[in-house]
Amino acid sequence: MRNRFADTFYELGKADRRLCVVVADISPAGSIARFRQEFPDRFVNTGVAEQVMIGMAAGMAQRGLRPFAYTIATFALYRPFEMVRDDLCYQNLPVTIVGIGGGVSYSTLGATHHAQEDIAIACALPNMSVIAPCDPAEVEAATRWCAMQERGPVYLRLGKAGEPDFTAALAEKFTFGKLRFLRTGRDVCILTYGSIMKVAAQVAESLQDQGRSVSLVSVHTLKPLDMAGLAEVLASHRETVVIEEMSPQGSLGMKVKALAYERRAGSRIHCFSLRDEFVHAYGSHEDVLAAHGLTVDNIVESLSRTRVRLRASIHD
Amino acid sequence: MRGADHDVFLMSKGHGCMIQYVILEELGVLSRADLDSYCKPDGRLGAHPDYETPGVAASTGSLGHGLGLATGQAYAEKLKKTDVMIYCLLSDGEFQEGSTWEAMMMAANLKLNNLVAFLDYNDFGGLERMSDGHKAFYPLVEKAQAFGWEAVEVDGHDGEAIFNAVTSRIGGRPLIVVCRTVKGKGVSYMENVPIWHYRSPNKDEYQRGLDELAAE
Numbered sequence: 001m002r003n004r005f006a007d008t009f010y011e012l013g014k015a016d017r018r019l020c021v022v023v024a025d026i027s028p029a030g031s032i033a034r035f036r037q038e039f040p041d042r043f044v045n046t047g048v049a050e051q052v053m054i055g056m057a058a059g060m061a062q063r064g065l066r067p068f069a070y071t072i073a074t075f076a077l078y079r080p081f082e083m084v085r086d087d088l089c090y091q092n093l094p095v096t097i098v099g100i101g102g103g104v105s106y107s108t109l110g111a112t113h114h115a116q117e118d119i120a121i122a123c124a125l126p127n128m129s130v131i132a133p134c135d136p137a138e139v140e141a142a143t144r145w146c147a148m149q150e151r152g153p154v155y156l157r158l159g160k161a162g163e164p165d166f167t168a169a170l171a172e173k174f175t176f177g178k179l180r181f182l183r184t185g186r187d188v189c190i191l192t193y194g195s196i197m198k199v200a201a202q203v204a205e206s207l208q209d210q211g212r213s214v215s216l217v218s219v220h221t222l223k224p225l226d227m228a229g230l231a232e233v234l235a236s237h238r239e240t241v242v243i244e245e246m247s248p249q250g251s252l253g254m255k256v257k258a259l260a261y262e263r264r265a266g267s268r269i270h271c272f273s274l275r276d277e278f279v280h281a282y283g284s285h286e287d288v289l290a291a292h293g294l295t296v297d298n299i300v301e302s303l304s305r306t307r308v309r310l311r312a313s314i315h316d
Numbered sequence: 317m318r319g320a321d322h323d324v325f326l327m328s329k330g331h332g333c334m335i336q337y338v339i340l341e342e343l344g345v346l347s348r349a350d351l352d353s354y355c356k357p358d359g360r361l362g363a364h365p366d367y368e369t370p371g372v373a374a375s376t377g378s379l380g381h382g383l384g385l386a387t388g389q390a391y392a393e394k395l396k397k398t399d400v401m402i403y404c405l406l407s408d409g410e411f412q413e414g415s416t417w418e419a420m421m422m423a424a425n426l427k428l429n430n431l432v433a434f435l436d437y438n439d440f441g442g443l444e445r446m447s448d449g450h451k452a453f454y455p456l457v458e459k460a461q462a463f464g465w466e467a468v469e470v471d472g473h474d475g476e477a478i479f480n481a482v483t484s485r486i487g488g489r490p491l492i493v494v495c496r497t498v499k500g501k502g503v504s505y506m507e508n509v510p511i512w513h514y515r516s517p518n519k520d521e522y523q524r525g526l527d528e529l530a531a532e
Binding site for chain 1: 388
């Protein structure tokens, strides 16, 4: 994802002189290094100083530029939080905060580097748009949208590297604020976003193998949320499964449940998220997700158990 | 120094915006009606300045934000190759904010000679005098110089001295003018009395204050 962002930004930046990158002492991946060489004035490194990274980006936007503030997600959003809130959101400036390593993808570095509440926090801010693409192709589409948009600040949550492709060949294009169906079924709809798509896609395969007809959706835009699209999902699927690499507090799962209550939707909703805890676990990304209970097997088994219980209660 | 009308004034110490509103009204940027509806439901002026109000360069009020914004604004003008100057007024209280020092370093790194900061050095925080409770806060000029700025100290009540400090600067880097001030200057019952950071005068006090200022 990092490299696709860098490649896309480089291409856009060649044509649009308003585009700048403000980083806080993070080594620029791939084409961002090339951007720095070719356009040194439009690449600013504030050093280990994230408050001025956001403050400067806001000031540059006020004078007509289009800055992207880029660093590890925790340091992009948590450390300079009041600058994000007051400088970017209160003043409603078109700055994109690019958070690298969203969720627990910095899996050997501990919770200081885990952005496990970022979506909830970013979504809580007025004027903020929140996007979490599920694969490199969606990163490219989202980056293009961020560079052109006039709405205001955006939190763009990216993974790290090596994410598989899911959407490059899709007929349905990325549309900001709209659900994106990777496959369409009738029984179960899986809603997910970000790099945990790889787990969600395997869960979808497994359910298909069990003979169920499965929809798989990238909810890439977390704010504004596609409420009409989600209401349609709830109305047309007996079961809705939310899989997300985020705290349960302020999660997509909670929002889907609230919507189901409002709309009196009958779809049974199953939510799988990170736990509301620091897990003190290390290893691969999959290992840390597993420490939070987020494995394909766990999710499929949990869904099967619920089905058995449901069948039993129907027969009672 | 050019006095270009497109230069920017950014009030980082947002709680000082009342004087800014009065000046903007005198310049014809705001109206008398704006002043009369200050902090009222039908007005557009509050006790902290709000971005996109005419004459207001940024929403401030939380301390420690203005110099970062001003640094970004000044850098943008450099990139655009304009001659716009960015002027930023800071309180000495917000000179305690870490974010201000992040911006101090960056503005100097970027050699922003189109950035001028004024520090309202009245030696008062909300709770106590800085010289009593925060002795390591001083010295100011030397600290700013150590951070790569051109820095001078003047009498903050002497407009000509401030003007000369800006116009006679060496240049090539950002400038900070440390302005020695007396809080509540010119009104005997307000001078250096901390409660007047928060209180508004009643009718009698207001008249007395006006009389004292007129007699000066």
